[in-house]
Amino acid sequence: xxxxxxxxxxxxxxxxxxxxxxxxxxxxxxxxxxxxxxxxxxxxxxxxxxxxxxxxxxxxxxxxxxxxxxxxxxxxxxxxxxxxxxxxxxxxxxxxxxxxxxxxxxxxxxxxxxxxxxxxxxxxxxxxxxxxxxxxxxxxxxxxxxxxxxxxxxxxxxxxxxxxxxxxxxxxxxxxxxxxxxxxxxxxxxxxxxxxxxxxxxxxxxxxxxxxxxxxxxxxxxxxxxxxxxxxxxxxxxxxxxxxxxxxxxxxxxxxxxxxxxxxxxxxxxxxxxxxxxxxxxxxxxxxxxxxxxxxxxxxxxxxxxxxxxxxxxxxxxxxxxxxxxxxxxxxxxxxxxxxxxxxxxxxxxxxxxxxxxxxxxxxxxxxxxxxxxxxxxxxxxxxxxxxxxxxxxxxxxxxxxxxxxxxxxxxxxxxxxxxxxxxxxxxxxxxxxxxxxxxxxxxxxxxxxxxxxxxxxxxxxxxxx
Amino acid sequence: xxxxxxxxxxxxxxxxxxxxxxxxxxxxxxxxxxxxxxxxxxxxxxxxxxxxxxxxxxxxxxxxxxxxxxxxxxxxxxxxxxxxxxxxxxxxxxxxxxxxxxxxxxxxxxxxxxxxxxxxxxxxxxxxxxxxxxxxxxxxxxxxxxxxxxxxxxxxxxxxxxxxxxxxxxxxxxxxxxxxxxxxxxxxxxxxxxxxxxxxxxxxxxxxxxxxxxxxxxxxxxxxxxxxxxxxxxxxxxxxxxxxxxxxxxxxxxxxxxxxxxxxxxxxxxxxxxxxxxxxxxxxxxxxxxxxxxxxxxxxxxxxxxxxxxxxxxxxxxxxxxxxxxxxxxxxxxxxxxxxxxxxxxxxxxxxxxxxxxxxxxxxxxxxxxxxxxxxxxxxxxxxxxxxxxxxxxxxxxxxxxxxxxxxxxxxxxxxxxxxxxxxxxxxxxxxxxxxxxxxxxxxxxxxxxxxxxxxxxxxxxxxxx
Numbered sequence: 001x002x003x004x005x006x007x008x009x010x011x012x013x014x015x016x017x018x019x020x021x022x023x024x025x026x027x028x029x030x031x032x033x034x035x036x037x038x039x040x041x042x043x044x045x046x047x048x049x050x051x052x053x054x055x056x057x058x059x060x061x062x063x064x065x066x067x068x069x070x071x072x073x074x075x076x077x078x079x080x081x082x083x084x085x086x087x088x089x090x091x092x093x094x095x096x097x098x099x100x101x102x103x104x105x106x107x108x109x110x111x112x113x114x115x116x117x118x119x120x121x122x123x124x125x126x127x128x129x130x131x132x133x134x135x136x137x138x139x140x141x142x143x144x145x146x147x148x149x150x151x152x153x154x155x156x157x158x159x160x161x162x163x164x165x166x167x168x169x170x171x172x173x174x175x176x177x178x179x180x181x182x183x184x185x186x187x188x189x190x191x192x193x194x195x196x197x198x199x200x201x202x203x204x205x206x207x208x209x210x211x212x213x214x215x216x217x218x219x220x221x222x223x224x225x226x227x228x229x230x231x232x233x234x235x236x237x238x239x240x241x242x243x244x245x246x247x248x249x250x251x252x253x254x255x256x257x258x259x260x261x262x263x264x265x266x267x268x269x270x271x272x273x274x275x276x277x278x279x280x281x282x283x284x285x286x287x288x289x290x291x292x293x294x295x296x297x298x299x300x301x302x303x304x305x306x307x308x309x310x311x312x313x314x315x316x317x318x319x320x321x322x323x324x325x326x327x328x329x330x331x332x333x334x335x336x337x338x339x340x341x342x343x344x345x346x347x348x349x350x351x352x353x354x355x356x357x358x359x360x361x362x363x364x365x366x367x368x369x370x371x372x373x374x375x376x377x378x379x380x381x382x383x384x385x386x387x388x389x390x391x392x393x394x395x396x397x398x399x400x401x402x403x404x405x406x407x408x409x410x411x412x413x414x415x416x417x418x419x420x421x422x423x424x425x426x427x428x429x430x431x432x433x434x435x436x437x438x439x440x441x442x443x444x445x446x447x448x449x450x451x452x453x454x455x456x457x458x459x460x461x462x463x464x465x466x
Numbered sequence: 467x468x469x470x471x472x473x474x475x476x477x478x479x480x481x482x483x484x485x486x487x488x489x490x491x492x493x494x495x496x497x498x499x500x501x502x503x504x505x506x507x508x509x510x511x512x513x514x515x516x517x518x519x520x521x522x523x524x525x526x527x528x529x530x531x532x533x534x535x536x537x538x539x540x541x542x543x544x545x546x547x548x549x550x551x552x553x554x555x556x557x558x559x560x561x562x563x564x565x566x567x568x569x570x571x572x573x574x575x576x577x578x579x580x581x582x583x584x585x586x587x588x589x590x591x592x593x594x595x596x597x598x599x600x601x602x603x604x605x606x607x608x609x610x611x612x613x614x615x616x617x618x619x620x621x622x623x624x625x626x627x628x629x630x631x632x633x634x635x636x637x638x639x640x641x642x643x644x645x646x647x648x649x650x651x652x653x654x655x656x657x658x659x660x661x662x663x664x665x666x667x668x669x670x671x672x673x674x675x676x677x678x679x680x681x682x683x684x685x686x687x688x689x690x691x692x693x694x695x696x697x698x699x700x701x702x703x704x705x706x707x708x709x710x711x712x713x714x715x716x717x718x719x720x721x722x723x724x725x726x727x728x729x730x731x732x733x734x735x736x737x738x739x740x741x742x743x744x745x746x747x748x749x750x751x752x753x754x755x756x757x758x759x760x761x762x763x764x765x766x767x768x769x770x771x772x773x774x775x776x777x778x779x780x781x782x783x784x785x786x787x788x789x790x791x792x793x794x795x796x797x798x799x800x801x802x803x804x805x806x807x808x809x810x811x812x813x814x815x816x817x818x819x820x821x822x823x824x825x826x827x828x829x830x831x832x833x834x835x836x837x838x839x840x841x842x843x844x845x846x847x848x849x850x851x852x853x854x855x856x857x858x859x860x861x862x863x864x865x866x867x868x869x870x871x872x873x874x875x876x877x878x879x880x881x882x883x884x885x886x887x888x889x890x891x892x893x894x895x896x897x898x899x900x901x902x903x904x905x906x907x908x909x910x911x912x913x914x915x916x917x918x919x920x921x922x923x924x925x926x927x928x929x930x931x932x
Binding site: 101102104146148156169173174180183184186236241242243294379421422426430437442449451 | 565567568569570611612614618620622625635640641642643646648649651652653654655658659661662663679698705706709710711751752814815816843847848883884885886887889890900904910915916918919931
């Protein structure tokens, strides 16, 4: 029997998509990658996922796992050959358990992140993973790429929020590692091996995640800064002053917010123009008054030390949301302006000013007039170091220089002890670059792990490993 | 040339110990395991460690890494064959870097944990890993076993505190993964694979670790509780009330503190007898007054709700230390009483009362009059569920029943969804049991990883994998 027929027998014909029905799964949301597939299948249980993997193995068909298809590195798009089966996890969307005594939630991989946040909130708990695509990305995709976002400073990446996983291995077995234990030292850390492996070792089908108490109050402020050095100094002040209450520290260049106010004229900057802005969020377990009091204490220090020039403290939830909305609109505003060249990089926070100064200068020398739209999670040393074309260069001509820009920026990241992918993963986008920046020892270890766990190389081929 | 001569040529004859000089390295500190070795070597650099590994590979000699030799599962003791080379990391004891901007410290594997804590404190920072053997255990051993301790509730296990590692692989290569990045999604998580692998995949030679701000004030209290159920309810109250300020939540049965006051008569209990005690610690980033105020608020609630019967709040650092000293003296007091049967287990915190009630009853049925010395890190669901002999049974006869007791307790842990090793690892002690409690899928994945990264099986053979 052919694979398509066997898949239809297993899942029902309605869950095996081909032709036009399959098309939305074959292009990533930014439209950068388009592939082809024998079929897109939509299993509804972990057992069905395991069955799909076993069938694909028997037929030698590559398997491409896909969550919400919101990835930024082409990790969920098949290649052009058309032999692959895309396994969409979106129908794995059940809440399996929520435990407010142990503060854990167990959800299936296809649950949308925002839905998981909502389930937690309805139970009086916080699930802190938060990122721009939270309305459509899935928890399985978040774990497969070890997603970051805006709360990493306090709560860690997706990795730190996962206590247990259920995974369909490359053999088509189910590994039931769905435990909510805070401590479990019984052998190799399989959980963290699958997290961040972008579907190249298996398919995550469910996870037990950590929940936290909901903050009693939050305080948000936009702070005007004379320089990036001041931003780093303010981060130190905020870490010391707020401790674990500091839940957000974003930085944005003037150009980043300028493009937002041009693209979305209804969004207003509450402060006058300044080279850099920081967005701070403090979460308090006591009261709004206590949060405000602490906040003003640290801001006062920052103003007195000349680190900050001015600050707008949100007086209401609506104002706080408006400040976050400025930050979260940068990517969309950049898209409105046209294609740009994005970098998701990290360097130690203390080296960020030197990195930005050096890299800006190199880019200006290479492409005079290029615009730097630099923003990101300064608290984690993670910048979205994006580059927009100079008005004098046509969009198509600018994109032709993409690889040259990648090389320049990533060489600079590497020289500053940083990472060429802070939170978006490698996918197919940065696969070639991994060979340049990872040590041969690390690459050899990774290849041997891949070979050991997926000897036929059918799990998401062409992703991560160069 | 024979291996001993080659090792002496590489390291100098003084760093290759045999005979009586080697003896202290060949028995674990509890005296449960004694092995034999061709030699104990003491390399002083990662390059020397790599050289030792390459020599041992060439001669087909097993390699047993050892840190402070304070492990509780026999993971650092060679077998009786005498072919192994024990690689002591104690001379790798340098502070490589301390960065208060990025809040990271880079230390070599042989640094004693307390020394690392001291280096951090001298720089105005906290390195929060804290456990009973901190005066002699090494950071390398802590990472190889993913050590836990008393601050896990807030700061996580050794795993969560490590940002980067330097590892000598089983091939004798050096993997330089010493990065202090908070975000780095560039391929498989090699770091977490080596952490907790107990020297069976390679030898950790250095680590970059997270630092935290020092708390401005701490508040500690011993609370008298009518039941273990009350302890779990108090934990919920404390988590909600303190948030991230809750840095310790230990529980101790009456029998646990009774053995301390009998063994060490100078240690006094500040509260009258009660079935259970909780030791709470809150770390505050504001002031001592603020810490006390919050503390009294939560305790008041607990007293009003009948969860707590009484509480002794430390009024000074000395009193706080005395309370912690009670907790930390339980193991030593048990040793003073004679051998006992220890279990380092975890179950979800909410299931702890049911687990203890069920397991106590099973043990009493099997060995009437057995004494339960139950204590541990309730905040992490981690109990040291220790069992002392009934006065009527001779010590030697009691220890003969050790395997029966292990089986009974670990079967009960497994039935309650828990782990048979929460923070001590598997070593040789629990290797056989892993086959009983790990799924065949998990064991197969682990074996394939071991085979891929250590194909000749020379790294710490006979540990972890059944």
